Structures are given as C-alpha cells and as structure tokens.
Amino acid sequence: MNFSIYDFTSFNQWIDKFLYDNLPPFWAVVVEMTIIGLVFLLFYALVGLFLVYAERKVCAFMQNRVGPNRVGPYGFFQTIADFIKLMLKELITIKNADKLLFNIAPFIIIIASFMAIAAIPFAKGLHAIDFDIGILYVIAVSSLGVVGILLAGWSSNNKYSLIGAMRSGAQIVSYELSVGLSLLTIIILAGTMQFSQIVEGQANGWFIFKGHIPAFIAFVIFLIASTAETNRGPFDLAEAESELTAGFHTEYSGIKFAFFFLAEYMNMFIVASIAATVFLGGWMPFHVGAWEGFNHIMDFIPPFVWYIGKTFFVIWMMMWFKWTFPRLRIDQLLTLEWKYLLPINLVNILVMAFLVLMGWHF
Amino acid sequence: MKEVINLPVKNIEEEEYHINMGPQHPSTHGVLRLVVSLQGEIVKSLKPHCGYIHRGIEKMCEKDTYPQIIHLTDRMDYLSAHINNHAVCLLVEKALEVEVPERVKYIRTIIDELNRIASHQLWWCSFGMDMGGLTCFFYGLRDREKILDIFEESFGSRLLHSYYTPGGLMMDIHPNFQKGVKDFIKYFRKKIKDYDDILTGNIIMQERTKGIGVLTKEDAISYGVIGPSGRASGFSCDVRKHHPYGVYDKADFREILGNDGDTFTRYLMRMHEMRESMKIIEQLIDNIPAGDYTAKMKAVIKLPAGEYYQRVEAARGELGVYVVSDGNKTPYRMKFRSPNFSNLSALDHISRGVKIADLVAIGGSLDYVIPDIDR
Numbered sequence: 234m235n236f237s238i239y240d241f242t243s244f245n246q247w248i249d250k251f252l253y254d255n256l257p258p259f260w261a262v263v264v265e266m267t268i269i270g271l272v273f274l275l276f277y278a279l280v281g282l283f284l285v286y287a288e289r290k291v292c293a294f295m296q297n298r299v300g301p302n303r304v305g306p307y308g309f310f311q312t313i314a315d316f317i318k319l320m321l322k323e324l325i326t327i328k329n330a331d332k333l334l335f336n337i338a339p340f341i342i343i344i345a346s347f348m349a350i351a352a353i354p355f356a357k358g359l360h361a362i363d364f365d366i367g368i369l370y371v372i373a374v375s376s377l378g379v380v381g382i383l384l385a386g387w388s389s390n391n392k393y394s395l396i397g398a399m400r401s402g403a404q405i406v407s408y409e410l411s412v413g414l415s416l417l418t419i420i421i422l423a424g425t426m427q428f429s430q431i432v433e434g435q436a437n438g439w440f441i442f443k444g445h446i447p448a449f450i451a452f453v454i455f456l457i458a459s460t461a462e463t464n465r466g467p468f469d470l471a472e473a474e475s476e477l478t479a480g481f482h483t484e485y486s487g488i489k490f491a492f493f494f495l496a497e498y499m500n501m502f503i504v505a506s507i508a509a510t511v512f513l514g515g516w517m518p519f520h521v522g523a524w525e526g527f528n529h530i531m532d533f534i535p536p537f538v539w540y541i542g543k544t545f546f547v548i549w550m551m552m553w554f555k556w557t558f559p560r561l562r563i564d565q566l567l568t569l570e571w572k573y574l575l576p577i578n579l580v581n582i583l584v585m586a587f588l589v590l591m592g593w594h595f
Numbered sequence: 596m597k598e599v600i601n602l603p604v605k606n607i608e609e610e611e612y613h614i615n616m617g618p619q620h621p622s623t624h625g626v627l628r629l630v631v632s633l634q635g636e637i638v639k640s641l642k643p644h645c646g647y648i649h650r651g652i653e654k655m656c657e658k659d660t661y662p663q664i665i666h667l668t669d670r671m672d673y674l675s676a677h678i679n680n681h682a683v684c685l686l687v688e689k690a691l692e693v694e695v696p697e698r699v700k701y702i703r704t705i706i707d708e709l710n711r712i713a714s715h716q717l718w719w720c721s722f723g724m725d726m727g728g729l730t731c732f733f734y735g736l737r738d739r740e741k742i743l744d745i746f747e748e749s750f751g752s753r754l755l756h757s758y759y760t761p762g763g764l765m766m767d768i769h770p771n772f773q774k775g776v777k778d779f780i781k782y783f784r785k786k787i788k789d790y791d792d793i794l795t796g797n798i799i800m801q802e803r804t805k806g807i808g809v810l811t812k813e814d815a816i817s818y819g820v821i822g823p824s825g826r827a828s829g830f831s832c833d834v835r836k837h838h839p840y841g842v843y844d845k846a847d848f849r850e851i852l853g854n855d856g857d858t859f860t861r862y863l864m865r866m867h868e869m870r871e872s873m874k875i876i877e878q879l880i881d882n883i884p885a886g887d888y889t890a891k892m893k894a895v896i897k898l899p900a901g902e903y904y905q906r907v908e909a910a911r912g913e914l915g916v917y918v919v920s921d922g923n924k925t926p927y928r929m930k931f932r933s934p935n936f937s938n939l940s941a942l943d944h945i946s947r948g949v950k951i952a953d954l955v956a957i958g959g960s961l962d963y964v965i966p967d968i969d970r
Contacts, residue, residue: 296733392614396636396951466727467799475622475725476955557793559800560727562952563636 242358269361273350277499284498284548285312291552319494322487327390330484334388339485339492341381346499348374353506354428356516356536367428368416368511372409375462375503378496379405382464382471385493386481397480400563401471404461407570408468411458412504414578418451418585419444419511432515439514445593447585452512454574454581456550459504461566463497466555470563501548509543516540611639618647622725622955625965629942629954636950641943645936649969656929661687661761661896664929669755671933672967674714675910678707680759682916685840686905687761688890690898690920697842698886699763704841705776705879706746706758707907708872712783713742714910715865715872718962722862723794725959726803731794738786745775761896763889776880780873787869795866804859808945808957811856818944819937822912823864824961828856834908846875858953861960897924911935911962935967 248268252261286301286309293300301308326332352367354360364370379402386398422444423431434440441448461468472480482493509515516536520528561569617628626647632639652671656664661683668679681703688695716739723731743753749769750758758765769775794800810820815828825832833850835843851867853860898920906915912934919928938961946954 292729296730297737298733392612400636466729469727470952473727473952475727476952478621556730558728559723559794559797559803560952561799562803562950564950565799565802 241356245358273347273361277347277350277495280502281495281498282312282316284502285315285494287545287548288498288552291549292556295553295556316491319491320488324489325484325486327484330390331388334384335484336489338381338385338388339489339496341384342378342496343381343492343499345374345377345381346496346503348377349503350499352428353503354432354510354515355540359537360428363427363429365425365427368420368426368431368507371503371507372413372416375500376405376409378500381496382481385485389481389484391484393477393479394481394483397471397473397477397483400473401464401481403563404464404468404470404566407567408458408461411454411570411574411578412462414575414582415451415455415458416507416511418447418578418582421582421585421589422448428510428515431511432517435514435517437520439512439517439519441512444585445588447581447588448512450577450581451585452508454578455508455512456547458570458574459508460551460554461570463500463504463551465497465501465551467558467560468566469555469560470566473560475560501551502544505547505551506540506544508547509540513543513547514539515543610634616954622958623965624721624958624963627939627963627965627968629958631951631954633951636952638946638949638951638954640947641954643939643942645939645965645968647969648966650966652970653929653931656926658925660924661898661926664926665759665761666755666757668931669757670966671931671970672909672911672914672935672964673754674717674964675710676755677703677710677758678907678909679914680757681707681841682905682907682909682914684759684761685907686903686916686918687896687898689905690901690903690918691761691896693762693890693892695763695890696886696888697884699888699890700842701879701883702764702768702888703759704843704846705876705883707841708875709742709745709776709779711910712869712872713739715869716742718865718910718959719790719794722956722959722962725955726794726800728794728797728800731790734786734789734793738783741779741782745772745779748772748775760889760892762892763887767888773880773883776876780877780880783869783873787866790866795862801859803953804857804862804956804960806855806857806859807949807953808858808960809856810941810945814941814944815856818941820912820941821937822909822934823868824861824938825912826851827853827860827864829854832913834906834913838906840907842879843875846878848875858956858960865962895924897922898926906932909934911964911967912938931970933967933970935963935965939963939968 249265252264256264289311290300301311304310304314326335349371351361352364352370354363382401383398386394386401389395419440420426422440423434425431425434435443441452444451464471472482477483482490485493516539518531518534518536518539520531611632611634614631614633615628616631617623618626623629628644628647629641630644631641650670652667655667659667665680665683668683669676671679716735720732720735723729723735746756747753749772750756750765810824810828812829815825815830820828820830821832829852831850831852836850848871851864851871853864898918900920900922903918903920904915906913913932914934915932917930917932918926921927942958942961946957949957
C-alpha cells in the first residue's frame with residue numbers, strides 16, 4: 234500500500250475494497266455512506282466554528298479591536314462556548330406562527346448547504362461524489378437555500394421577517410443568473426462541468442490566468458454575485474440589522490438561530506471553494522511556466538493545503554468587503570444586477586467563446 | 596334567483612400595512628417609536644410617538660435652584676451636555692447682570708466646540724452604522740475617546756459633566772488641558788481624512804443619500820428645522836454668528852450653508868462643522884487669558900422677577916431656555932426649546948415616498964437624540 238498525502242485515490246480504493254471483501258454489498262454501501270456522512274458532519278461543524286471565529290478576528294483587526302481573547306488561547310474556543318450556549322437556550326415558539334414551516338425552515342437551509350459540499354473536490358481523489366455535471370449540481374442545490382429563507386420569513390408572523398424574506402427572494406433569484414453565467418464562461422474554457430476535470434485542466438495554469446481578461450471579469454462578477462447570494466454585506470439586505478432588526482431570522486432563537494448562523498458561514502465557504510476550484514486551480518499548486526525548481530518546491534505543499542489556502546483567501550476578501558462597505562438599497566441592488574452585471578456577463582461569454590474558438594488562450 | 600354579492604375587491608399592491616419602528620429598534624437611536632405606514636417597501640407616511648423617556652425635567656426645574664438645574668440640563672441632550680449647561684449659565688448671568696471673567700468665556704467656548712466635535716463624531720459613527728457600514732462605529736468612537744479623556748482629566752467626568760456654574764466654572768482647567776487639546780487637534784486633522792475615505796467618498800453611500808429626503812429652505816423654516824440639518828437646506832440659523840455669546844465674535848469661522856437639503860448635504864454639513872470647530876479651537880487655545888475661573892456670586896442665586904430667554908447653538912441646533920421668575924431661588928416656570936423636537940417634526944414630510952432603508956438614513960442624518968425630544 235502506498236499512502237500519499239498528495240493522492241487520496243488509492244486510499245479510498247483500499248477502504249472500498251476492504252469493505253466489499255468483508256461485508257455483503259448492501260451493508261458495504263451503508264457503511265460507506267455512514268462514514269462519509271460522519272466525516273462531512275464533523276468537517277461542517279469544524280469549518281463553521283472556525284469561520285465564525287475567523288470573521289470575529291478579521292473584523293476586530295479591521296476595527297481597531299482585539300476580538301475574542303478570553304476563552305482558550307487567542308479566544309479560540311469562544312465560538313465553541315457560544316455554540317454550547319445556543320444549544321442550551323430555550324426555543325421560543327411564537328403565537329400565530331405557522332409551526333410546521335417555522336420548524337422546517339432552518340433545516341432546509343442547512344440541508345441545502347450540506348448537500349453542496351458533497352461535490353467539492355478537496356484534494357486529488359478526496360471528494361464524496363464526482364458528478365459529470367458537478368457545477369450544475371452545486372448551483373442547483375445551493376439555490377435551494379432561498380426556500381428556507383422565504384419560509385422562515387413567511388412563517389414567523391413578523392413583518393420585518395417578511396420584508397427580509399421578500400428582499401432575499403428577489404436578490405437570490407437575480408444574482409443566481411450572474412453566478413451561473415460567470416461559471417459558464419469558465420465552462421466554455423474548460424470544456425467540462427466535472428469538478429475533477431476542471432481542476433486537472435488547470436495543471437499548467439489556473440483558469441483566471443489562462444482565460445485572459447474574460448476570465449478575470451468572470452471572477453470579479455462571481456465574487457460580487459456570490460457575496461450577494463450568500464446574503465453577506467454589502468448585500469445583507471435580508472438581515473439589514475439597522476433597518477429590519479435581523480430580517481428573516483428575527484424570531485428564531487437557540488439552536489434554530491444557530492442553524493441560520495452556521496448556514497451563512499457554510500454558504501460562504503462553499504462559494505469560496507467554488508471560486509477557488511473553478512478560477513484559482515482548486516488543489517493544484519501554483520506553477521510558473523519554465524521555472525522547474527520553483528514548480529518542484531510548490532509541488533511539495535500538499536494539495537489540501539493549497540485548496541484551503543485559496544478558499545480562505547476568497548473568504549477573507551468577502552469579509553473585507555463586508556466590514557468596509559455600507560449596505561445597498563434594494564432597488565440599487567437589482568439595478569446593479571440587471572443593468573450592469575448581466576449585460577457585461579453576456580458579452581463576456583461571447584468574448585470567451587470567441588477566444589476559445591480561435592484558440593487564443595494559453 | 597341568484598343573489599349577486601359584490602365583495603369589495605382589494606388591490607393587494609395598493610394595500611398599506613404598518614410597522615412599529617421602535618421603541619426598541621437599532622436605528623431609532625433610543626426609545627423613539629415611529630409608526631410607519633408602508634406599501635411594499637415604500638414609506639407612505641409615518642407618525643412619531645414620543646414620550647417613552649419623558650422625565651418631566653421642566654417640572655423638576657421648578658423645584659430646584661439654578662445651580663441644581665444645570666445638572667438636569669446635562670440629561671437632555673447628553674451628547675452636548677456642556678452646551679446645555681452653557682445656556683442656563685448664560686441666562687442666569689444675563690438676569691443678574693454679572694460680568695464673567697474673560698478666561699471663563701474662552702474656556703467655555705473651547706469646551707463647547709470640543710463637545711460639538713465629540714457629538715458629531717458619535718453622529719458619524721451611528722450614521723455609518725445606519726447605512727450598514729459597521730466599521731465606522733469603531734473609528735468614530737476611537738477618536739471621541741480622546742476628547743472624553745481630555746474632559747475626564749480636567750473635570751473628572753466623561754459624559755455628564757456639569758462643569759459650568761452660574762458665573763464661571765466649577766474649577767480651573769487641568770494644567771495639561773492646552774497641550775491635550777492641541778495634540779487632539781493634530782491627531783484628528785489626520786483622522787478626519789479616514790472618515791472621508793471610508794464613508795464620504797464611498798460610491799454606495801453617495802448613491803444612497805444624494806437626492807433622498809430633500810427638505811427645501813421654505814419647509815426647513817416652516818418646520819423649524821435648525822442646526823446643521825437646517826443649514827443644509829440653506830437656512831442661515833447659526834446662533835454663534837447671529838447672536839454671538841462666549842468669544843465667538845473674536846473667532847474667525849464660517850457658517851457653512853448647503854443648497855440641496857438632501858441627506859448627503861446634511862451629512863456634509865456636520866463633516867464641515869467638525870473642521871470649523873477645530874479652526875475655532877486652534878485660534879483660542881493659545882490665547883486663554885489668565886485670571887479667575889469664576890466671578891463672585893452670592894451663595895443663593897435669586898433671579899429678579901421677570902421673563903428671560905437665552906439661546907445657544909447646541910450640536911443639533913438652537914437650544915433656547917425660557918424662564919419666568921417670581922424673584923425666588925427657584926424658577927416659577929421653565930421651558931426648553933430643544934432642537935431635536937422640531938427637527939423630528941420634519942421627518943414625516945421628507946420621508947414620504949422613500950424606501951424603508953432611506954428612512955433609516957434620513958433619520959440618521961437628522962441626528963436626533965431622544966432624551967432631548969422628550970425631556
């Protein structure tokens with residue numbers, strides 16, 4: 234057996250073979266699924282907790298503050314303490330709320346973000362399922378979350394929640410277009426929708442460099458649109474704490490609120506990892522043309538580290554926006570999408586198609 | 596025979612609904628309740644409900660002596676506490692025809708202007724937060740802290756000072772006062788550029804505030820909108836220029852007037868005012884004459900019978916104090932004409948037809964302090 238931190242394929246195959254040798258096929262599948270589910274649950278919780286901590290620290294540094302620094306080293310366990318507090322809190326049910334929808338909504342949001350993780354390649358051979366329409370799947374699944382937001386706003390029997398949910402509906406429906414079209418630009422260049430092949434295609438250069446200016450424009454548009462899609466500042470109109478107190482999750486408490494909170498950060502993680510995978514080469518190391526020595530050193534860094542590094546770079550940029558810009562108004566938000574981003578995007582796709590047709594990319 | 600019932604058909608799109616913004620709402624800056632009538636996101640009309648923090652200060656004044664009243668005025672517009680104190684002190688001095696030492700006038704003017712800067716800094720933080728830019732809040736508070744430190748060093752308290760007494764000051768300034776103020780001006784001249792970088796020049800902020808909540812000059816006068824909000828509409832109403840008190844007649848400063856009267860102009864007015872205040876302080880800080888820090892006053896202050904009125908320019912506009920005295924040591928009747936109350940009255944007029952997000956921005960630009968409205 235050859236275990237390598239650079240390639241997980243053989244490791245996965247070994248587990249698969251071991252299970253099928255010792256168990257009947259049905260039980261082997263059950264065990265495999267359970268293992269994957271548990272691993273993802275753990276990963277989900279850890280990443281969620283870490284991102285909450287990271288955001289607190291990042292925003293603290295931008296605001297001349299120290300951030301959490303009491304619980305554990307550098308306040309590292311603060312989010313865990315907060316999470317325990319949220320779990321122990323009372324779940325308040327409101328009079329005249331639609332009980333069924335009110336209780337379902339947080340789960341829909343969290344399931345949507347959970348499903349999207351499954352298709353993301355973390356390293357070579359390290360993904361739960363490698364669809365040949367991976368990008369389409371992720372776009373489809375991640376936009377399910379808006380159903381949860383709409384239900385939460387509708388069932389809360391609170392006008393602030395309802396306004397927040399309606400804003401969020403309009404916002405996500407609009408920005409879904411830009412997300413899809415900017416990814417489509419890269420799909421033209423890559424010639425495939427399968428994540429593993431998209432990453433393989435970037436072995437000799439990331440798509441953001443390969444695709445000239447159109448790829449860069451697509452990256453910027455994707456960054457804007459995905460920030461809007463995850464309801465984060467400056468597009469956090471669904472929450473808009475100075476206008477709508479807390480928007481669609483005003484009435485939620487305890488663990489249900491924690492679900493919304495966690496889902497927001499996980500959605501951010503998902504869009505950041507899609508940006509990293511599609512534009513920045515996923516787990517591929519950074520290579521420069523003919524610099525053999527440099528490329529060799531870069532290869533020594535494990536792919537998982539590359540992947541996490543790129544993802545967190547994108548996340549950091551999104552946090553940077555949030556803590557710098559004031560919030561847009563709803564009509565300006567829709568104007569930005571329909572009058573600026575969408576036409577630019579359509580032209581951008583044409584330019585990219587032309588470039589690919591003429592073979593002018595690297 | 597079939598009976599035809601004509602049900603009233605309601606057009607859902609034209610139906611209005613109400614929301615209560617406040618008394619506990621992040622953007623009302625206190626316990627103000629706005630009953631907003633909305634159509635979708637558009638504000639049709641709104642009705643401010645005051646009185647949630649009414650403490651009966653005017654009635655309490657009738658039981659208190661004049662030095663005691665000063666402590667109550669702190670609690671009205673707590674962000675310009677010194678200026679409120681100044682109004683009562685000036686009134687008592689005018690009624691008794693006391694000439695306060697020149698030193699006192701200088702110190703009072705400098706501290707008033709410092710207070711105005713501190714108040715505008717806090718306004719800037721909360722305006723940024725109303726717009727959704729949370730980082731502004733910490734920048735503003737960081738700089739306000741420097742002023743509060745100067746205050747704390749000189750007279751021991753940070754928010755409710757009660758430093759002025761009828762006839763002078765409670766105690767002389769701290770020996771470090773002049774140096775501290777000069778250091779602050781040097782520091783803040785640099786930092787105010789950050790304010791412009793992060794909020795004034797931001798395209799989102801400008802798009803959201805330009806042309807929103809327009810108040811014409813005529814409306815500003817008829818609603819009695821004063822202070823920086825009134826001057827944004829071109830209404831020249833600076834008491835420091837028109838009826839100088841302290842040593843404002845010796846300082847060289849401009850009364851800045853705007854044209855547009857929209858939210859952005861109201862924002863710019865306060866940014867300019869901070870710079871003008873720094874200019875005033877720079878002119879006065881080195882010229883504080885030596886002398887007594889208080890005039891000789893009787894132990895029990897009794898105003899001669901009659902009516903008295905004194906106005907000062909508080910951070911949010913003209914503050915008027917009206918006293919009817921029957922010759923006793925307590926006033927017979929006391930009335931404050933507070934700037935925030937009249938500024939709030941224009942809110943309904945200028946926010947009709949805007950989005951709910953703009954309402955928050957307009958409210959932030961009017962800069963109301965609720966305890967001053969309710970008293």
